Structure formats: C-alpha cells, structure tokens
Amino acid sequence: MTTFPLPLNAEETILKTDDQAAHVKSGMLGYNVIYGTLWLTDQRLVFRSALLASTLSYPLSRVAGAARQEVSLSQRQSPYSAQRYDAALYVEFEGGGKEYFLTDDLSAWAEAILSARSAAPDLPFTQIPPARSAVDQGSRGLWVIVAIMAGIVLLFLCTVFVCVGVPALLALFGQK
Numbered sequence: 544m545t546t547f548p549l550p551l552n553a554e555e556t557i558l559k560t561d562d563q564a565a566h567v568k569s570g571m572l573g574y575n576v577i578y579g580t581l582w583l584t585d586q587r588l589v590f591r592s593a594l595l596a597s598t599l600s601y602p603l604s605r606v607a608g609a610a611r612q613e614v615s616l617s618q619r620q621s622p623y624s625a626q627r628y629d630a631a632l633y634v635e636f637e638g639g640g641k642e643y644f645l646t647d648d649l650s651a652w653a654e655a656i657l658s659a660r661s662a663a664p665d666l667p668f669t670q671i672p673p674a675r676s677a678v679d680q681g682s683r684g685l686w687v688i689v690a691i692m693a694g695i696v697l698l699f700l701c702t703v704f705v706c707v708g709v710p711a712l713l714a715l716f717g718q719k
Contacts, residue, residue: 545560545562545580545591547582547589548589548591548596548598549587549589549598549600551584552586552587552666555584555585555586555587556584556585557582557583557584558583558584558585558655558659559582559583559652559655560580560581560582560583561580561581561646561647561652562580563578563647564578564579564580564581564590564644564645564646564647565577565578565579565618565644565645566579566581566590566592566599566642566643566644566645567616567631567642567643567644567645567676567678569673569675569676569678574616574676574678576616576618576626576628576645577592577594577595578592578593578594579591579592579593579594580593581644581646581652583652583655583656583659584603584659585603585659585662585663586602586603586604586663586664586666587600587601587602587603587666588600588601588603588606588634588656589601590644599642599670600669600670601634601636601642601668601670601672602663602665602666602667602668602669603656603659603660603663603666604660604663604664604665604666605636605637605666605668606634606635606636606637606656606657606660607635607636607637608633608634608635608657609632609633609634609635609652609653609656609657609660610632610633610653611630611631611632611633611649611650611653612630612631612632612633612643613629613630614628614629614630614631614643614678615627615628615629616628616631616645616678628645630649631643631644631645631649631678632644632645632646632649632652632653634656634672636668636672638671638674639674640671640672640673640674641672641673641674641675641676642672642673642676643676643678
C-alpha cells in the first residue's frame with residue numbers, strides 16, 4: 544500500500560484507497576491515462592501518479608457531484624493492444640471544474656465521495672480543477688492532426704505557386 548503523499552490535516556482520516564486507480568488527464572491531442580493511487584479522506588480527494596509522482600488534491604467541500612459515467616476511453620498498452628474503459632468516476636466541482644478517474648468500483652467511490660462531502664470542512668482549492676475535459680470532447684486529436692496536415696498542404700501549394708506560377712506568369716506577360 545502506498546503511503547499518503549501529503550501531510551494530513553487536523554483530524555483528517557483516510558476513508559478509501561485504490562492503488563490501481565488512474566486519472567484521465569487532458570492533453571494537447573486528447574487525453575492521457577495516468578496510473579497511480581487515489582485516496583479519499585474525510586476532507587479531500589487526492590491522486591498521486593505512479594510515474595511522475597505528481598499530486599492532485601481537491602477539497603471535498605468543493606465537490607458538486609460524483610457519479611459513475613459512461614465513457615469511451617482507450618489507452619494504448621503496446622503497438623498491438625489497447626485497454627478500453629466503458630465507464631469512469633466523474634467528479635464535478637464548484638465553478639464547473641471536472642475530473643475523471645478510473646477505479647476498481649466506480650459506484651462505490653461515487654457514493655463514498657458524496658457521503659464524506661456532507662461532513663467535510665470548508666477548505667479552499669489548492670489547485671483549480673480543469674473546466675474542460677478531453678473525455679467530453681471526444682477525439683479532438685484527430686481534428687488537430689487533420690488541421691495540421693491541411694496547413695502543410697496549403698503551404699506547399701502556396702510555395703509551388705510562388706516558385707513556379709509567378710515566374711511563368713512573368714515570362715508570359717513580360718514579353719512584348
């Protein structure tokens with residue numbers, strides 16, 4: 544079992560832990576599934592990534608809702624295989640922030656978060672949750688790649704016109 548990564552607040556106790564959890568983090572071309580450990584205390588929801596040891600910490604008093612949500616996620620495991628996820632733990636925060644986590648029992652985690660939220664002390668955000676998630680936006684990475692390719696083709700066509708078309712026009716109209 545992984546040790547809790549932050550100092551515990553006064554009278555804070557750990558309620559639930561999942562060493563095999565994952566955080567679905569928004570990236571430039573979509574989302575990344577970051578594996579690590581998820582903790583629920585009676586005051587905070589904390590995730591620590593296994594690879595980079597970065598930590599997310601959100602106060603339970605700022606949670607607006609938590610539920611199991613149907614999603615379509617895929618994490619490439621190797622060149623020939625991918626891990627698919629059909630549901631994730633969706634946590635919504637005050638102000639419209641949202642996070643997605645993958646845990647062993649999504650419904651139980653959602654119930655535990657909502658149950659602990661009612662008695663949680665009013666703590667400020669130490670970091671603001673993202674307002675947009677790549678999970679909600681689908682495969683925007685494909686559209687970014689298509690836009691980049693279209694830009695390259697347009698740049699090529701402009702270059703061809705300047706290098707070939709302009710001299711040809713000058714040669715054609717320049718003779719008297």
